[in-house]
Every structure is written in C-alpha cells, then in structure tokens.
Amino acid sequence: MALSTDERTRYHRQLNLPEFGLAGQERLKAARILIVGTGGLGCPAALYLAAAGVGTIGLVDFDRVELSNLQRQVLFTSDDVGRLKVEAARERLLALNPEVSVLAHAVALRAHNVREVLKDYDIVLDGSDRLGTRYLVGDACVLLGKPLVTAAIHRFEGQAMTCVPSQGPCYRCLFPQGPEGEVESCAEAGVLGVLPGVLGALQASEAVKLATGVGTPLSGRLLTYDALDLRFTELPVSRRVDCPVCGEHPRITAPQEMPGILEAAATRTAQRLSPRDLRDLMNTSRTDAPAFVLIDVREPWEFHARHLEQARNIPLGELEGRLAEWAGEGNPVFICRSGQRSLVACALALRAGIGSPGHLEGGLLAWGDQIDPNFTM
Ligand SMILES: [Zn+2]
The missing domain is CATH 3.40.250.10 (Rhodanese-like domain)
Structure with missing residues (x-):
C-alpha cells in the first residue's frame, strides 16, 4: 500500500529505521489488528498502533466508560463517562491519526461469534480482564491460525506472551486450565494505574513486529514485569504435546464457552x-x-x-x-x-x-x- 506525502511526513521517524523503512510502513498500513478489550491494556496498545500507522484497528468491548476507569484507560476523558468505550475510543484514535480505519465491535465475545469477529484480522491482542474471554480468544486464534499477543495485569505485576500458531506455545499451553486466582478482575484486586500502560505498550510493540516481520517475537517466553522492584523476568514456555487445543490430539476443535470447568x-x-x-x-x-x-x-x-x-x-x-x-x-x-x-x-x-x-x-x-x-x- 503506497504512502501519501502526509503519511511519509507523519511516519518519518519509522521510515528512517533501516530495518523498518518504507516496506515496513507499507506492511503496517496493510495490517489489520484486533484489540480485545478497550481497558487498561487495550487503551495504550490502541494509541500506539494508531499512531504508528496500522491501517485497520478493530476494538471489541461492550462496556461503557466509568469514572474509575480513567485512572488507567488513557483513551478516555472525563467527558466520556457513560459512553460506549469502543465509540469514545474510535473517536480519539481517529483524532490522533485520521489515516487509519478503526472498527468498533460493541459485542461480548462468545463461542457463537468469536470466529466471525476475528476472521478478518491478521493479528489479535488480548487485553480482556475476563478469564473466559482469554480462553475463548486463545483457542479461536489457534483454530483460525492467527498470532495472539496476550497480556495480563494484577496489582503491581504484569505478564505478556506472544503465541504464534503452529510455531510456539498457545495460551492453553501456558495455562492448561484456569488458574482460579485469576478469576478476580482488576476491578476487585486493584491495579497500579501505570502498570497496564507498560504491558499494553509491549503488546503494541509485539504486534508491530509481527505485522512487519521485524525482530523476534516474544514466543515461547513468558515475560513478567514487577513494577514494585522494577524487574523483568522471562520464563521459558514450551508447547505441550497434550495441549487440548494445539497438541497432538486436540479435544477442542471449535470455540467453546469457558466459564471454567470448575x-x-x-x-x-x-x-x-x-x-x-x-x-x-x-x-x-x-x-x-x-x-x-x-x-x-x-x-x-x-x-x-x-x-x-x-x-x-x-x-x-x-x-x-x-x-x-x-x-x-x-x-x-x-x-x-x-x-x-x-x-x-x-x-x-x-x-x-x-x-x-x-x-x-x-x-x-x-x-x-x-x-x-x-x-x-
Ligand atoms: Zn497449546
């Protein structure tokens, strides 16, 4: 996809990078990236993807902006309280960069619609705070062959991993069954406001790398970030042969509701x-x-x-x-x-x-x- 003169000016700092250049910017313009959850993680990720020039950004969220969101969901202003998140977000992203398209999906992802929502995108970012949605999106990405950049936050800690189908471990290879402790959402557990900003920006960076083929993705490695000590650590994660969705004998062959077996x-x-x-x-x-x-x-x-x-x-x-x-x-x-x-x-x-x-x-x-x-x- 060719760039206009304005776009060449707008993306000048990226075009200057020899590893990135015009080819990278054109790939970014052609890319379609879906962000599940327009919350603490989705907001910063969406801002950076729109600013960087990702051609099509999809947003999935059916929630409305609440006052208590503003501490970390940096797309929204006080005037947005009560509005649908995806609508307020779309407006803000287009104000930042009118060269990109932003598609709003004000739906709850469920087994019956997850394929339909995901199918037209190349890369999926998951920033949902619901465990059921995480498994649903993780499974759907394996089944549809879409790379997934997943992240989660809890109080002062965050985790991120990139799942490249048929190459690296998937979300279920990492968490075969729901870790019960993760059920509480950050609404209940509390979260440091700036923490999702760090993780959401990492997700955006991974998505840009996947879309352009630059660098090495965070695949097969779980990155954890401890904000209190400011410590990043990496944990190797392998594909599981007995993984229920990407293993040798998968049990999960279609998206299924996952309120947790328990x-x-x-x-x-x-x-x-x-x-x-x-x-x-x-x-x-x-x-x-x-x-x-x-x-x-x-x-x-x-x-x-x-x-x-x-x-x-x-x-x-x-x-x-x-x-x-x-x-x-x-x-x-x-x-x-x-x-x-x-x-x-x-x-x-x-x-x-x-x-x-x-x-x-x-x-x-x-x-x-x-x-x-x-x-x-
Ligand atoms: Zn797996």
Missing part, C-alpha cells in the same frame, strides 16, 4: 442464595445453633474496608489450604464483591468433598442494593 460444575451444584435468603439464614442462626459458616473470600484489604459482622475472611487464593478451619461448624456460605469469586470458592469446596456449599448471588453489591443501603464498598 465454575460450570459449581453453577449446577452450589446453593445459590439471594440477599434475602442470606438475611433470613442469618436471622435464624441467631436463635438456633449456627448451621452455616459465612466466609468472605475477598482480599484482606477489601474485607477490612467493609464486611458483614458474622463473616470471617479467607481470601480465595488461600481457601484450598484452609478448608479444615471450619470443619464441623456447618456448611460454608461464601461471599465476595460480585458473586464471581464466591462461585469459584464453592467449586473448590465441592472438589474437596464439602457437600453443600452456598454462595451469595450478586455478592455484597447485591446485598447493598437490596438489604442494607448503608453497606457501601
């Missing part, structure tokens, strides 16, 4: 309590012998900020090692902020042979809405 089982078996159910249960137990133990599986700092009086705190990450702590006291009822982590807690309890775990559907957010308006977090 969570799926728990959804069927665990006792689901509405805020009213829990209130009734708590009132009964004051008069009778307690038949249940209320366990708050949020992080200690969340627990200390606000919690229900009867609840004891066992963070989800410690639960498996502390299942014996309430043996004989009654069935556990798990609670968390939104009901996601408590469902995983049920799954872990079921796996350990604890018969009838329950959890508060909608979490403490629902409790605040329906039972106690003074309960704010």
